[in-house]
Amino acid sequence: MRVVDLELANFRNYAALRLDPPEGACVVVGANAQGKSNLLEALALLAVGKSFRAGRESDMIAIGAPSGSASARVRTRNGDVQATCVITRAGDGARKRFLRNGRVVPYARFLGGVAAVTFVPADLQLVSGPASLRRRFLNTALSQSLRSYYRDLAAYAKVLTQKNALLRSGDAGNRMLLATYNDQLAQLGAHLVCARAAYVRRLAREAAAAHAKWVGAHDELEIAYAPNPAQPDEVPAAVANTLRAALDAATKAELARKLSLAGPHRDDIELSLGSRPLARFGSQGQQRTAVLALKAAEYALARLAAGEAPLLLLDDVFSELDAQRRNAFFSSIAGFEQAFITTTDLPDVPRSFAAEVFEVRAGRVRAVSAA
Secondary structure (H helix, E strand, C coil), rough: CCEEEEEEECCCCCCEEEECCCCCCEECCCCCCCCCHHHHHHHHHHHHHHCCCCHHHHEEECCCCCCEEEEEEEEEEEEEEEEEEEEEEEEEEEEEEEECCEEEECHHHCCCCCCCEEECCHHHHCCCCCCCCHHHHHHHHHHCHHHHHHHHHHHHHHHHHHHHHHHHHHCCCHHHHHHHHHHHHHHHHHHHHHHHHHHHHHHHHHHHHHHHHHCCCCCEEEEEECCCCCCCCHHHHHHHHHHHHHHCCHHHHHHHHHHCCCHHCCEEEEEEECCCCCCHCHHHHCCCCCCCHHHHHHHHHHHHHHCCCEEEEEECHHHHHHHHHHHHHHHCCCCCCEEEEEEECHCCCCCCCCEEEEECCCCCCEEEEEE
16 A cells, blocks of 8 residues: 555645655655654544544644645555545634545545554553553554444444533433433443454554564563453453443442443553563563554554555654664564655664655655665
8 A cells, every 4th residue: 555646735834735755665854843744644634534643633724724635646455545634624623524536425434445554752652651542542443444443433432422411410310311321332332342352362462473573582562451341251242231230330430420430431451561560660661662562563453454554654753762673663564565754863764774765844845865
């Protein structure tokens, strides 16, 4: 899978851009705040429909413009796909419109047309950061490979919002409505739990293999899914029953705290090294090596799901890693068809890594040379 051409209009600091990136590695170099990450953000947007940055979606629109857009022609094993996202200001926020081959499609159908694995500096906190980072990691990976997963996730989030609104309202004593929400959350949540459990098992095998290849097998990297509540089974009906019982048991506490306290929105992933929790006992170097193994595993599973190599988007992560870890990561993702790598310094890119170099300055991109 590779991007044949990319066009931006009023996207961040790009008033207008057309780029025809080559196959293989495209290294985008430039000082901070020149637009390197904006390029990768646009590509990620065309794959997962969302920015990898925090903040308002309206921030993706150039200052003073009513709307902005990103569009790319992507060559896949099933033929070329034209993916487009148009972002329009709407009050204090923004709304997005997705197009596939020139036709407007709902977000759920837009997902899966372009596969990409993104690695940004914030991902280096996947081990030690909050559980929300690890849930987002799971949701992004699974939404790209399973359209049904995103539909269930969106439906679950909608019901959860409605339930929390009820808990906060003066009508929180409406036990019949609360029970209805809990039934819906249990049914939808069961599908999420089963999909996550299966994915994490595959992820754990791939990550452990990559980790052992880099550092040896004396301290095995272990990754385990930690659903809330714990699940003794992975049959959807049984999971739904366990979820329903947990929600019923939490009702008194939820009414007191005015917040839903059980369910997949509180799941986590546990990472251990030699059976010791990595977040508590691992050094910074060990934690970063584990994150690299996790991302390498994500890439391997995305490749299997898509039936071809996904786009690889690496946003200024090499400056955060030593040479040994950079080289180890690249050794695990050999064979990609196209990668986009941003950096402020070319020496951060491994010398053995052949690449085309592009320089970004104030929202303008020019080809420089081969690295």
